[in-house]
Amino acid sequence: MAEAAISVKNLAVRFASEAGAVTALEGVGFDVPEGGFITMLGPSGCGKSTLLRAIADLVEISEGAISVFGRTPEAARLARDFAFVFQDASLLPWRSAIDNVRLPLEVGGKAGVVDQHASPEDLLALVGLAGRERALPHELSGGMRQRVSIARALVTRPRVLLMDEPFGALDEINRDRLNEELLRIWAETGTTIMFVTHSVPEAAFLGQRVLVLSAHPGRVREYAKVDLTAERRLAMRETVEFIRITAHLRGLLEAA
Amino acid sequence: MADIEADGRPATAQATIQAQPRRRHFWRDKGPAIAVAVGIILLWQAIVVGFSIPTYIAPSPIQVAQVFLEQGDVLWINFWPTLLEAAAGFLVGNTVAVVLAIWFVHSRLAERAFYPIAVFINTIPIIAVAPILVLILGNGYAPKIVIAALICFFPTLVNMVRGLKAVSPEMLELMRVLSASPREVLFKVRLQSSLPFLFAALKIASTTCVIGAIVGEWIGSNYGLGSLIIEATYNFRSPLLYATVVLGAGLAVAFFSLTSLVEKRVLTWKTQDVH
Ligand SMILES: Nc1ncnc2c1ncn2[C@@H]1O[C@H](COP(=O)(O)OP(=O)(O)OP(=O)(O)O)[C@@H](O)[C@H]1O
Numbered sequence: 118m119a120e121a122a123i124s125v126k127n128l129a130v131r132f133a134s135e136a137g138a139v140t141a142l143e144g145v146g147f148d149v150p151e152g153g154f155i156t157m158l159g160p161s162g163c164g165k166s167t168l169l170r171a172i173a174d175l176v177e178i179s180e181g182a183i184s185v186f187g188r189t190p191e192a193a194r195l196a197r198d199f200a201f202v203f204q205d206a207s208l209l210p211w212r213s214a215i216d217n218v219r220l221p222l223e224v225g226g227k228a229g230v231v232d233q234h235a236s237p238e239d240l241l242a243l244v245g246l247a248g249r250e251r252a253l254p255h256e257l258s259g260g261m262r263q264r265v266s267i268a269r270a271l272v273t274r275p276r277v278l279l280m281d282e283p284f285g286a287l288d289e290i291n292r293d294r295l296n297e298e299l300l301r302i303w304a305e306t307g308t309t310i311m312f313v314t315h316s317v318p319e320a321a322f323l324g325q326r327v328l329v330l331s332a333h334p335g336r337v338r339e340y341a342k343v344d345l346t347a348e349r350r351l352a353m354r355e356t357v358e359f360i361r362i363t364a365h366l367r368g369l370l371e372a373a
Numbered sequence: 374m375a376d377i378e379a380d381g382r383p384a385t386a387q388a389t390i391q392a393q394p395r396r397r398h399f400w401r402d403k404g405p406a407i408a409v410a411v412g413i414i415l416l417w418q419a420i421v422v423g424f425s426i427p428t429y430i431a432p433s434p435i436q437v438a439q440v441f442l443e444q445g446d447v448l449w450i451n452f453w454p455t456l457l458e459a460a461a462g463f464l465v466g467n468t469v470a471v472v473l474a475i476w477f478v479h480s481r482l483a484e485r486a487f488y489p490i491a492v493f494i495n496t497i498p499i500i501a502v503a504p505i506l507v508l509i510l511g512n513g514y515a516p517k518i519v520i521a522a523l524i525c526f527f528p529t530l531v532n533m534v535r536g537l538k539a540v541s542p543e544m545l546e547l548m549r550v551l552s553a554s555p556r557e558v559l560f561k562v563r564l565q566s567s568l569p570f571l572f573a574a575l576k577i578a579s580t581t582c583v584i585g586a587i588v589g590e591w592i593g594s595n596y597g598l599g600s601l602i603i604e605a606t607y608n609f610r611s612p613l614l615y616a617t618v619v620l621g622a623g624l625a626v627a628f629f630s631l632t633s634l635v636e637k638r639v640l641t642w643k644t645q646d647v648h
């Protein structure tokens with residue numbers, strides 16, 4: 118059995134605000150195995166983004182501990198273990214698709230990243246954008262921009278890929294297609310993925326396990342196993358097993 | 374992949390959109406303004422002739438045009454110093470503003486210490502500072518350049534600070550995930566995203582720097598368009614006065630056009646909706 122890639126223990130995150138301290142997360146604990154694909158569900162404002170950002174050393178931890186391959190989040194960040202994908206593609210509008218994908222190779226202490234990085238051209242082909250390397254972001258559709266941002270995330274061969282509602286702004290067809298592509302990429306690269314979504318079917322379709330959070334303060338409601346075969350197909354979403362799983366997750370969300 | 378045709382515009386169609394003929398647009402875009410300008414000049418000529426207005430009160434456009442033909446040398450001799458001062462002031466004022474803006478964005482302390490002072494300097498009427506600067510800096514190019522620089526400085530500072538800060542929080546978080554240094558954030562992200570803001574300010578500065586140079590030449594100067602304006606006024610040489618004003622305006626328009634041209638070349642990535 119693989120060792121834990123990410124281990125979260127008794128985590129609390131509080132924000133200071135004018136109306137006093139806001140507790141975003143409280144007593145959160147779970148493990149993510151190396152090479153695992155974990156999806157996260159929870160009501161709006163329950164702290165899903167905060168949890169991802171705490172893992173990536175973007176917000177301060179108030180209590181508890183996070184370890185990433187046995188290191189602190191900061192050490193892992195400095196070692197370039199992470200890649201982050203946001204809901205909004207966040208591309209640099211003056212850079213072509215290929216130059217946006219190259220950005221991670223140009224910053225942040227290039228030693229160790231440059232000699233073992235993936236080829237930006239191959240990555241654009243992997244996400245279905247061969248031939249559009251020179252296109253500027255405003256010349257691409259929303260779905261294509263998000264593909265570029267996924268390629269950018271993969272270029273450093275990150276050990277951990279954190280995705281915060283990456284397909285939330287896309288139409289269903291694009292979303293389905295990118296879901297399948299993401300699973301293929303995950304199988305090919307073997308990175309550990311944590312993926313936040315508001316879509317129950319998406320969470321069940323992608324995840325080996327689904328971390329369901331409850332709100333105010335954010336706690337782990339259930340760390341549900343998804344008992345589906347490793348090989349996932351979109352048609353699977355019509356099966357009885359799949360519907361049983363989503364019904365269970367919906368029940369958890371309603372009670373959360 | 375099949376979806377490239379489905380959700381991306383085919384490359385050929387895109388090329389046609391960008392290569393649309395400029396000619397046809399020229400008259401549609403600029404035509405109305407040119408028509409109004411010509412109309413005003415004709416009306417002006419008609420009023421001056423029709424009401425027999427004395428030349429020293431208001432010369433006719435034809436008289437002004439004659440000055441360009443007959444006293445062109447006087448105009449040109451005084452044109453170059455003004456051009457030089459305005460250009461130098463533009464360069465100095467904007468450079469200082471950009472450098473300060475970069476400093477402010479990286480140091481909250483610097484911003485808190487110097488921003489209010491910059492605001493204060495901006496509130497002093499430039500016409501009131503001009504004599505002081507002439508007293509301090511003498512009668513050469515220096516005070517005019519400083520006045521032109523001062524007048525450019527503030528709008529650029531304000532816009533540049535705004536532009537450098539106009540980076541999406543996600544982009545900054547992304548750079549942090551990549552462990553990028555502040556220097557890398559500045560050169561890879563902030564500077565480029567501030568360019569639309571910078572050019573908006575530079576376009577203002579490109580015309581105000583001419584005003585600054587001319588105002589500087591009003592005070593005890595014996596060369597430049599500004600001094601020519603004073604001289605022509607005192608001697609009731611109204612056609613010369615008008616011609617000088619037209620030349621000054623032309624200089625400002627030339628600076629503005631040049632700035633716009635550079636903007637078009639540099640900001641190729643800027644889509645219309647960012648305006
Ligand atoms: N920087 C911050 N300062 C203060 N409070 C914050 C900050 N970031 C998040 N919060 C608060 O923490 C809580 C959790 O926010 P978070 O963005 O993690 O929720 P979320 O689960 O991602 O929500 P959504 O599903 O809408 O994206 C919210 O109550 C939010 O107001």
Ligand SMILES: [Mg+2]
Nearest residue numbers: 165166167281
């Ligand atoms: Mg969120």
